[in-house]
Amino acid sequence: MNLIKTSRQVKALGLCSGGLDSILSALLLKDQGIDVTWISFETPFFDAKAAKKASKQTGIPLIVKDITDDYMEMMKAPKAGFGKNMNPCMDCHTLMFAKAGAMMEEIGADFLFSGEVVGQRPKSQTKNSLRYVEKHCGFDGLILRPLSAGLLPETIVEQKGLVDRSRLLSISGRSRKPQAALAQKYGITEYPSPAGGCLLTDKGYSQRLRDLLYIQKTEDKTQLHLLKHGRHFRLDNKAKLVVGRNQAENKRIMNLYDPKTHIRLRCTHLPGPDALVFGQIDETTLHLAATITSGYTKASAGALTTISVFQDLETRQIEVTTPEPGAFHDLLIQTP
Numbered sequence: 292m293n294l295i296k297t298s299r300q301v302k303a304l305g306l307c308s309g310g311l312d313s314i315l316s317a318l319l320l321k322d323q324g325i326d327v328t329w330i331s332f333e334t335p336f337f338d339a340k341a342a343k344k345a346s347k348q349t350g351i352p353l354i355v356k357d358i359t360d361d362y363m364e365m366m367k368a369p370k371a372g373f374g375k376n377m378n379p380c381m382d383c384h385t386l387m388f389a390k391a392g393a394m395m396e397e398i399g400a401d402f403l404f405s406g407e408v409v410g411q412r413p414k415s416q417t418k419n420s421l422r423y424v425e426k427h428c429g430f431d432g433l434i435l436r437p438l439s440a441g442l443l444p445e446t447i448v449e450q451k452g453l454v455d456r457s458r459l460l461s462i463s464g465r466s467r468k469p470q471a472a473l474a475q476k477y478g479i480t481e482y483p484s485p486a487g488g489c490l491l492t493d494k495g496y497s498q499r500l501r502d503l504l505y506i507q508k509t510e511d512k513t514q515l516h517l518l519k520h521g522r523h524f525r526l527d528n529k530a531k532l533v534v535g536r537n538q539a540e541n542k543r544i545m546n547l548y549d550p551k552t553h554i555r556l557r558c559t560h561l562p563g564p565d566a567l568v569f570g571q572i573d574e575t576t577l578h579l580a581a582t583i584t585s586g587y588t589k590a591s592a593g594a595l596t597t598i599s600v601f602q603d604l605e606t607r608q609i610e611v612t613t614p615e616p617g618a619f620h621d622l623l624i625q626t627p
């Protein structure tokens with residue numbers, strides 16, 4: 292066994308998703324006496340909730356950073372492209388390691404690490420894609436993957452003796468058995484499932500995101516958050532409508548309501564959804580939005596319905612004919 296060749300405490304900064312692999316990679320390093328801190332990033336597409344939970348569970352300190360602006364810049368043209376949906380996984384990891392690397396000096400860390408496992412994800416965790424991230428993030432040689440280190444070339448971190456390579460693992464592939472056994476050893480019983488947590492891998496969300504970025508041509512943060520809730524209708528190239536599907540969604544939509552940029556629609560005399568219109572809106576578009584909204588109230592098809600329009604701090608009513616159910620299905624942005 293190699294001994295760690297330094298008299299001072301070695302410190303490592305790890306990317307944390309909150310999943311089991313993140314937790315195990317950090318605990319493996321802690322076993323070697325390494326002082327471990329986590330960093331987790333937030334954007335409208337993913338958050339640090341699971342990482343916060345993992346930090347609470349393990350006592351490992353966590354830094355949380357919002358990287359939305361830089362992320363949206365990267366999303367314009369990810370060098371390695373997108374995955375099956377709008378997930379630019381390789382450039383996403385590159386950006387995360389670049390951001391984490393920039394913090395190393397600030398917190399006195401010697402190297403970076405993550406819970407990535409070779410071959411666990413078909414595209415983003417192959418040896419080549421792990422290498423792509425190292426080469427492009429600006430911290431080549433300083434990224435350790437403790438769970439798969441034995442299968443990867445020796446890093447500068449190991450060469451310098453900051454970490455004992457012989458105590459790192461050689462896990463590969465999609466089986467979770469080795470991780471489950473390790474979790475048992477460490478007494479970790481609660482952890483989120485390995486997949487999930489990133490909206491960019493979701494087909495429906497990706498369709499709505501493409502529409503927002505390439506047709507509406509905006510990266511506005513509130514609109515990005517709105518993509519998570521409700522039915523989305525493309526009214527024309529410059530205007531869209533979001534309609535809540537139930538009470539909980541109405542509430543979430545209204546939490547994102549900004550009277551400066553949204554026109555709010557609601558049927559005030561019958562139960563129905565909250566709806567927001569935004570973009571460049573003329574009377575014809577507004578009438579269309581109100582008609583669609585009336586289709587989700589308790590009004591019968593063909594009945595006249597009054598929709599309240601909240602615009603520029605004023606309220607007025609417009610009357611529309613309630614459409615047949617599904618009449619505007621072709622305007623829905625998300626196709627099944």
Ligand code: SF4
Binds near residue numbers: 337379491492
């Ligand atoms: S799944 Fe989402 S958060 Fe994870 S690497 Fe891909 S784009 Fe980034």
